[in-house]
Amino acid sequence: MTTINRKKKSEKEKERLKENLFFHLDEDLIETEDDINRLKEILENEEISDKTKAAFRSANKFNEKLIKNNFSISLEEIARENKP
Amino acid sequence: MTELLLKLIDESDNTDDFNCGDDDINYFLKNLAIPNQYRKLSNTYIFYNEEDKRIVAYFSILASQLNTGDARIYGIDKIPIVLLGRMGVDKNFRGNNIGLTMLRIALKKALEASKLIACRLLLIETSLDMKSYYLEKINLGFEWFKDRKTFSILVLDLLKYENSLK
Numbered sequence: 608m609t610t611i612n613r614k615k616k617s618e619k620e621k622e623r624l625k626e627n628l629f630f631h632l633d634e635d636l637i638e639t640e641d642d643i644n645r646l647k648e649i650l651e652n653e654e655i656s657d658k659t660k661a662a663f664r665s666a667n668k669f670n671e672k673l674i675k676n677n678f679s680i681s682l683e684e685i686a687r688e689n690k691p
Numbered sequence: 692m693t694e695l696l697l698k699l700i701d702e703s704d705n706t707d708d709f710n711c712g713d714d715d716i717n718y719f720l721k722n723l724a725i726p727n728q729y730r731k732l733s734n735t736y737i738f739y740n741e742e743d744k745r746i747v748a749y750f751s752i753l754a755s756q757l758n759t760g761d762a763r764i765y766g767i768d769k770i771p772i773v774l775l776g777r778m779g780v781d782k783n784f785r786g787n788n789i790g791l792t793m794l795r796i797a798l799k800k801a802l803e804a805s806k807l808i809a810c811r812l813l814l815i816e817t818s819l820d821m822k823s824y825y826l827e828k829i830n831l832g833f834e835w836f837k838d839r840k841t842f843s844i845l846v847l848d849l850l851k852y853e854n855s856l857k
Binding site: 627629635636637640642643645646647649650653655658659660662663664666667669670673678679680681682683685686689690691 | 695733774777788811837
């Protein structure tokens with residue numbers, strides 16, 4: 608019985624992998640009133656913390672440098688310039 | 692020194708040796724990334740090691756939408772988004788901040804797209820374990836949207852990103 612279940616589970620897993628889905632569940636993301644309210648809150652809030660602003664600017668600067676270097680970069684530079 | 696090149700994947704790229712330790716992420720790169728790209732269903736950017744011709748990391752992005760159903764926001768029932776669908780770093784290259792680098796590049800790509808066709812949010816799905824990495828550790832502007840069984844949906848407001856650069 609356990610072997611059959613394992614086999615079924617493995618087949619199901621293989622089938623799931625074949626699906627061209629980007630999310631684990633193929634459902635609409637917005638299901639409840641709370642989801643709508645949360646989305647509204649995100650879209651209407653214009654505040655950006657200084658820390659996030661700095662992170663955005665730093666990301667932009669990094670991308671400009673990458674473009675300037677024809678999208679080539681050393682692994683060492685990546686490690687050095689993209690610390691969390 | 693290991694030199695990496697950021698480029699769009701194409702059929703000349705060897706995907707066989709890539710292993711990030713996650714079957715779903717490996718499967719996507721090896722079986723779906725290239726056909727999806729030719730069908731214009733998703734674009735996959737790779738960091739490619741020119742020396743040994745191996746893929747070090749990748750991410751896939753595509754246009755999508757959030758359906759709000761009967762509820763409307765700003766009068767519309769679909770919010771245009773950029774979906775960061777898949778992202779993975781080969782196990783041999785972990786610990787080099789490549790994941791965060793890919794996010795920063797995806798953010799720029801999403802902003803470029805939003806300037807052309809108007810997309811408001813960059814959306815990702817992450818495991819619950821990784822939620823705090825996005826929300827607290829990297830501080831790249833991701834906001835929590837909702838949790839599912841074992842995953843969290845996070846969004847980043849591209850308008851805020853654009854305004855920060857002015």
